[in-house]
Amino acid sequence: MTPRPDPDALGFVLIDAARLLRAAFERRIAGAGLGITPGEARTLVHAAALDGSRQLDIAQRMGIEPMTLSTYLDRLQSLGFIERRPDPADRRARLIFTTPAADALIRDVRVEQVELMTQVTAGITPEDRELVRESLKRMRANLRAIEEDQQALPLAKEAGR
Incomplete structure (x- = not known):
């Protein structure tokens, strides 16, 4: 299943x-x-x-x-x-x-x-808002790094030919 x-x-x-x-x-x-x-x-x-x-x-x-x-x-x-x-x-x-x-x-x-x-953000403490903000910033940075790697991969393959 x-x-x-x-x-x-x-x-x-x-x-x-x-x-x-x-x-x-x-x-x-x-x-x-x-x-x-x-x-x-x-x-x-x-x-x-x-x-x-x-x-x-x-x-x-x-x-x-x-x-x-x-x-x-x-x-x-x-x-x-x-x-x-x-x-x-x-x-x-x-x-x-x-x-x-x-x-x-x-x-x-x-x-x-x-x-x-x-x-x-009603009902969310300032501390929790800051934690969410910092976590989302980290996720954004990680996603940008993934995107850069994805864009670099075809170029690296092409250069290796």
Whole structure:
């Protein structure tokens, strides 16, 4: 007899929680009247956190395709919230910087994020929240290492031919 799958196994719970959290964040941003889409809000937050980073690095950090990011950045740039500058180290690349006009919007997105997370973590002690956060950061690092290994494997096989 094969073991029955457990829908409450850690991996499934993480996937479900991430999906539900993302949907809740998107609803919250869409309903907040900020004048930007949830994808643009995520992009702006990541651009601010990685101020001066290349578009490709921001896309990788967000886990989205560079072309999707480019669409979000185009809109944010047209609204005056980010600017693209040439990368002095690579003339093909652009560095992304938030503008002072974005500061209030970033604060508003942050308020929505904090309020949502207050609801999501209701009943969880600050110590347990920190333990979960640190554990998830470790899992993220492990997953990134696995992904890098998976990407390196075909290159290593090809180089060995």
